[in-house]
Amino acid sequence: MAGKDDPEYDEFCDPDNPRKVKYEDILAASKRILGQIVRTPCPRCHMSSRLGMDLYMKQEFLQHTGCFKERGVRNTLLLLSEEQRKNGVIAASTGNHAIALSYHAAQMGIPSVVVMPVHAPITKMTKAEKTGGKVILQGNSMAESKLFAMSMAKEKKMVYVNGYDHPNVIEGQGTIGIEIVEQVPAVDAVLVPCGGGSLLAGVAIAVKHLKPDAEVYGIVTDRTCSMVEALKKNERIFLPLDTTIADGLAVNKVGVNTFYNLKSGILDKMVVVREDWVARALMHITDEERCVIEGAAATTVASIMAGLFPNLKGKKVVCVFSGGNIDTTTLTRALERGLVAEGRMVKFKVTVSDRPGGMSDLCTLMANVGVTMRDCVPERAWIRGDVFSCQLKVIVETKGWDHTKTLVEQIKKHYKDYFFQDINEHVDSNSGAKRGPCLAPNPVCMQK
Template sequence: MVEDPLCNPNKPLKISFEEITSAAYKIRSGVLNTPCILVLLILEVSYVKFNRDGHLFKEGFFYNKREGNFKERGARYAMLMLNEEQKQKGVVAASLGNHALAVCYHGYHLGIPVTVVMPIMAPIMKIQKCRELHANVIMEGKDMNEAKKIAVALANERGWTYINGYDNPQIIAGQGTIGLEILEQVQDIDAVVVPTGGGGLLAGVAVAIKTLNPSIKVIGVESERCASYAKAVENQKPVLTTIEGTLADGLAVPMIGYNAWETSRNLVDKMVIVKEKWIAVAILRFIENEKCVVEGAGACGLAAILAGQLEEFKGKRVVLILSGGNIDTTILGRCLERGLAADGRLIKCKVTVSDRPGGISELCKLIGSIGVSIKDVKVVCETRDYIHSLELRDLLFSRYKKVRLDTIPSKPAITSTTD
């Protein structure tokens, strides 16, 4: 097995505050500062009520629209630190999408050839964006663990520089610049909530925050379906974790990075694991309340609040890092439906009505009488005979654009009459 040369489990590196300030200086010409926006979040979800001032650090979302995520900070810094020979030969990365997008974008603008290995589960939108940025995209590996092995092997075979998306020391330092920007913009912070996948963002932000103000709580948050940091805490070291399908695909990393763990393990005050339903509700809340599309990974901080897992910060000043907004439109639609269902606003029911004509009409009128909208209807109809069924078919097609009839048998065309 080929290992990442910069991520040695026996000699992990601890990233310093000085490295983060160096990254902030070097990337300043290519990465825009992200405004930290003050909002009053008034959230009511079933029995959960959480009223407090909060800041949404919309990282890369409204202001760095080219990739729609925070990863460009570390990617640019790592690529700027390459020597001329490394820049000429090119780089390779393994990513589900966000790190790949960042490397592809800055590689294109810095004139550095880029290859990205993306697991077959990577979102289609992110794959297409990488190709639009003229990168060589390789679709291999069932998950990030396999994609990473392929990328490291390619780096060794072809002389490319492998850039780990969450554990490269320069990647961690670059992500830590977010912590500097937060403290520059927001006063009297009580806590910063950080989405956690491979641990690079959490480690960099934790170093920046704790160095400048140790009293601020640093809280990591991850999905129950990819809780690799919590597993590391349990075992006191990074361990391989089973990853399941999750709305927070940007966090689906099977093992915390060795450098990220060494850097952050004594700086993180709390690790929160959120259920998928709350991630869906959080995505819905951002769209409805803030007119802001956030992917599952970025919504995890709000999900923890909605689930009542940060009750100790009621009435306090909390910064949520919205780490990305790259979400496929089809997935977004499903997320919204799941969010509505989890929020108790999308109900599926079965009702037995009278089989006489008008029974369904009465049900629809009853539901509409209290202002409820019917999203979908499944009707089982009884007709006199086959010709009568065809009459029903023709009537439905004449009134509605989308009709599906499952049980009319295939027979030669018969002219329907009203007799």
């Protein structure tokens, strides 16, 4: 047990005294922050018909700092005493909470410090600095950054604002749930990304109060399963996390208050989606919805694309697009991974004649098939056999798997030596996708 002298002790997030968040608290928060954050739109998605449901996107990436975190931060700062405002606030964050805290603290004239892991995304580090906060890079994980921040808070008499567990933060995030029910009154299900749990807990409390028959699902990736594991074992456990495309969900140990509220029966199910589906979802959202969002936000659509919600076919479903702060390099990688997974970018090797016209013939063949060459590297020294042959390593863009199969057939018809990367391994299925523990006493999704 952490005593008050322990640097990790937080009176607002005390395992011996978890706080129950009520709908009335969320409603009060919505009135408190009115006009100080963006009431984000919730339009119908263009992907609805293809995915077989009435799909809506709650566009939290349109907040000033590009993330839902502003709601909880603003609510918490408004409730500080004059002395607390004077001493300032501090937090540990992988990025989004840091940006939101820096921005709103600066707006209210409150000194702020944010501690970020050394490997935090560059875009988020830069954004936090530009919005007015003092950024300290410390620790190789959120756990190490948090310990440093909480030690500093006690030393400097600052208020530590836990971005995923402070009760006032949970109340602020829950205002999204109120808006969803107002914007899509007939909503059947809400899909929410889950890291530390403040967004999921807040939205679940609000939605279940206003529309008890609506289902609420928490979405994590196979690399950010801390909430799933905690609910399975019925205790908050420390889970080592690897690098992830959904860095906003990379929390080693879920919150005291979020865990306490989520295990009380307000959540229908936790669902785990593979990270390659997240890359595909990012590509489709950018392509079809013309929205740039981060990996954590794309997990909701990814879980639908992966076939994890057959029970929601034909229903009204809201996906919370939690944020849009993604590095351009990460976005580029994700888009390319998505293209590969969908068969729209293909790599292959083929041996052609190294005499005049050999490469030209291949280019003509591909032009006739209608594929676009992205890259081509000739290899002469490391191939066996005819010295008048050349192996080409080629990357092309196609329209999809059917178009790729046409290309494969033509290459097989005209060349003897070839190899297509991953074509034989292509399986457009849900293998590896899984659901987390069901938490509903009488799950709607399991009723016939």
